[in-house]
Amino acid sequence: MSRVSGYVGKGIPMIDAARFTQGRGRYVNDLPFSDLAQIAFARSTEAHARITRLDVSAAREHPGAIAVITAADLEGRGILVNRYWGGWRGTATADYFPLARGKVRWVGEPVAAVVASSRYIAEDIAELIEVEYETLPAVVDPEESLATKDTPLYEEWGNNLYYHQDFEGGDVEGAFANAAGVVKRRFSAQRHTGTPLETRGIVAHWDGALRELRLHANWQDVFLARAVISKVLDLPQSKVHITAPDSGGGFGVKLPVYPEELAACAISIYLERPVKWIQDRQEDLLGTSQHRDLIIDAELAHDGEGKILGLKAGILSDAGAYGVPARGNTVEGMMAAEDIVAAGHDIPAYAYDLNVVMTNKPPTCVYRGVAQPVTIFVLDRLLDEVAKATGIDRREVRRRNLLSPDRFPYTCMTGNYVIESGSYVEALERALDLIDFDNFEAYRAEMREQGRYVGLGISCGGEALARGATWYGVRGLPISGQEGCTIKIDSYGNVHAQFGTTRQGQGIETTLAQLVADQIGVDIARVTVGMGDTAVSPYGAGAWASRQATLGGTAAVMAAGKMREKLLRIAAFKLECAAEDLVFEDGKAYVKGNPSTAITLEDIAHSAYFTASELPDDIEPTLEETAHFDPPSATFANSVHAAVLEVDPATGQITFHRYVVVHDCGTVINPMIVEGQIYGGTAQGIGGTVYEHSVFDQQGQPLATTFMDYLVPTSHDVPKIEMAHIESPSPYTALGIKGVGESGTVFAPAAIATGVADALGVEVNRLELNPSKVYELLQQANGANGGGSA
């Protein structure tokens, strides 16, 4: 299946960009509905407490109050029938409710909901709600959480352990016993989050007569949301219709079904009227999922010549306060555990021990890159330490461990991944040539003479993307590891392709339109693309793991192939020839060498829809084809980021002199969109390393709840990136497509961390490199150099 012509490989602009420049986006907060009531939540001000008094009577008396709703009200009506809790097989579970019942477990947890005609009035009323708490000890530190049995978040558990998993494969004992050296370090990364510029939001409309729930929400996976909501509310999925409107960014944080959205559904049912909730930024920083909060105790055994013999990892992941549906909170920890040996290095022996523990913070779910920014950091740092210990240079150490092409297909140690193709070594060489690695010491010396500290950071490896059913479905979760495409050609010959994917600005509708136009053989102007609508989309799973072009694209090629075959059969019949004798291009079919015989797509469509009586019996009427692609457990892209950066000894600030990315996402469909993804991902990788931190005090009070404390990178913080591309097609996907969306976020942190380590001559073992942390490292460097000024 590879017909490449016309559009694939071209950097065409996004097909509907124009309306966004005119302010004609249709985000959930823009959708016009009449008679919508608005919801505001009263939220917990305590991180861990029993609710001793909840009094909504004053709130209910406010003249603007349509309703004030508590958990007791919803329970009294029996609206939430089944458990609301997320997590795959083997995770601990609890009877969690989307409005607090008896206990609160994180600052910001919704305690009651106010419904009024405007958000202004609803917030006024929320302030009248009276809550009293009996404070319980908050657990904020994951190591403390793992150790303690006192006042666990879920008393019935007796502790805070949400999930444990361990593994051993290959001769780990032998690898470590025979090693020439072992590098052992504790690595960690600070908690931070995605903060899409558009916050979460939902419009929920329950029609009590038809018993149908109609939702508009900027979820990244409408099918997951439908599965959770229909289960919790005990409705058939056919009676829950979800549409994802335009979305102002997702990055993974709009995948969960959070308490507020489920509460909005329940409230619409309770009141039998449409309701709307739009999250504000403070609520986002209080309650949207947070990530990267990992401690990894890693040990690497090497042979004295730079080659990895074995790896051990003790991983602790901070899960937050409740299991968020549907994924739950293990993905960060589990991907740290498994993907560290699936990053393109040859690791013949591996053992891990993973613990995921609850704390009094918002839940941990998935954010662009998921764990891989931390595991790549661990690997690159370990390799740099091996380089130091053995005197082998940093380039050579990486070269000796990265997979060369003769190693594919390479089965990773945990047995569930096969790296099928890639340019791991080639990309490394290309990047280090581009950044002039061989002459860097001269540049460093030149800068040092001016009293300036520069370093060269290197991060390299691959990412497991576009996961199949083995990751979630086989573990018991209603998350689909496949993707489908339905192509319909209407009776006038216009092509419409419908997908279960969703769009958050990554240009997926453009990418898919390019594929469909090429595969069928029509002008892209005749192709429309729809997605994210449970009523008309083929069952899918939306945006995560850089999967939509790979899986949606392959399904599109499969469906388009079926459609094209049918079009040719009908055309062949009408032109009284064999299908092989036909040319189909630019929306017309004609006998080879005789374009005057041409009939149009509209002619063919008219036959299929209205005169099927004149077609052979084995051609079914209408033009509609569906295909679903069931992928392997993952496909693998690879990247190298190389950065020359400077550390200011007075301020601890980092500036980039050069930033190089060499990137391989297989066959490129739209190079402009690919570059945009790398830029955006790198910006988030920089933000998550240098600027962004979801900070909590010892009582579990969040300290970064506005953009004045939670710092998102500005235009001054993202360097110009020199990009080079390699294409190693995947043998599993149509046209060899692989994913690109997360690579910037995965590789930037390690490039920065190894660069700072190189600049200062110190170890950097924590991915929290804001100026004050860098300043601490500078003090260390000075101490190591015997004091004196930097």
Place this chain on the structure above:
Amino acid sequence: MTLAVNGEQRTAEVEDRKLLLDTLREDLKLTGAHPGCEHGVCGACTVLLDGEPVRSCLMLAAQAEGHQIETVEGLSGGNGLSELQQAFVDNLGLQCGYCTPGMLLTAKAFLAENLNPTEEQARDAISGNLCRCTGYDGIVRSILAAAAANGGGDR
């Protein structure tokens, strides 16, 4: 109250405390200005007030009476896309589009004063507008392309 928006007189009846942002969006149905933080940092709510970029989330609607307000809906003057808007389309100046109205208006005010900006100047001009998708490069290139289309040479 009466607000002068995109050259038209528009009337609305709103509470004293209603923000300009919410009035534009809910009462005047101009949903191009977006709430991103409601505390003046992100710039998604940016509109032009007498030609200068302001945060409509930090203004009351009442404060805007008597001033000329320009929103993204007024950019093309009813004629398809302006050169600036087209430059954003052609140079991947947007991905999700949520920051885009604020970026466009900020850029418009900047280009009115800077006909031939350097890349550094263009980058600085948008440093008060957050974007979470593009990494800013496409936006800077779009602004420079718009400047060039308007006769500003290469710098």
